Amino acid sequence: MKAPSSDRPIIRPLPAIDRARQVTDALADYVQSARLKAGDRLPAERELMSALMVGRSTIREAIRHFQALGVIETRKGSGTYLLKPVSKATIHMPLSLDTGHLRDVLLQTLEVRRGIECEACMVAARKRTDKDLILIEQNLDAMERVHISKGTSGPEDLAFHLAIYDATHNPLFRQLLEQMRETFWQFWEHPFEREDFARRSFPFHRTLYNAIAARNAEAAREETLKILEVVEEDIKEMSK
Numbered sequence: 001m002k003a004p005s006s007d008r009p010i011i012r013p014l015p016a017i018d019r020a021r022q023v024t025d026a027l028a029d030y031v032q033s034a035r036l037k038a039g040d041r042l043p044a045e046r047e048l049m050s051a052l053m054v055g056r057s058t059i060r061e062a063i064r065h066f067q068a069l070g071v072i073e074t075r076k077g078s079g080t081y082l083l084k085p086v087s088k089a090t091i092h093m094p095l096s097l098d099t100g101h102l103r104d105v106l107l108q109t110l111e112v113r114r115g116i117e118c119e120a121c122m123v124a125a126r127k128r129t130d131k132d133l134i135l136i137e138q139n140l141d142a143m144e145r146v147h148i149s150k151g152t153s154g155p156e157d158l159a160f161h162l163a164i165y166d167a168t169h170n171p172l173f174r175q176l177l178e179q180m181r182e183t184f185w186q187f188w189e190h191p192f193e194r195e196d197f198a199r200r201s202f203p204f205h206r207t208l209y210n211a212i213a214a215r216n217a218e219a220a221r222e223e224t225l226k227i228l229e230v231v232e233e234d235i236k237e238m239s240k
Helices: 020-031 045-052 055-066 102-127 130-150 154-166 172-185 198-213 217-238
Strands: 072-075 079-080
Touching: 020 045, 020 055, 020 172, 045 055, 055 072, 102 154, 102 172, 102 198, 102 217, 130 154, 130 198, 154 172, 154 198
Parallel strands: none
Antiparallel strands: 072 079
């Protein structure tokens, strides 16, 4: 006896081809094969429509997708430019946060930074090469010179930490932390308009370097925590 027709499995129609997805894949392939770098201009909208044989709305949907990922930007009257390298194999994780209260933004991003940065410094202590160590120390020396002469060393401090992330030999550490920095840079550049923000953490950068040089992962973690504890204390104190 045949089952009632209402009990039979439904054969669903095949989904329509996602043209916008095809365009984003094609653009990613083009960027990779053309070896475009950050700052390079993408082909004009009309050129893309002709080459890919799709309509303007499909091209614009693909462009909006890449804009949302922070990969490209459109400059009025100039064109569309690449901000970061991209390929079909690239994984993008756009970040967002309610930016209504500066204190909350800083503390919430700090919670995430604490976990990632502590792990990065521990991995760097275990995996760093002699060449990595030389670069880390060079950036630390530059940071100390600027700090002593100016009392602050934002770009030099960043270069020191980026050298540590590179010493992990895991590109995700640098990418994640740089993406956080780029997304929230306006909050971390000069929080509360204070040039002395986190100044008390300065001595711990040298002790962090010493721990990485000694391949002491636990000590690297402890020194990183000291730096971030000063940051947290200053956020809470300066936001009163």
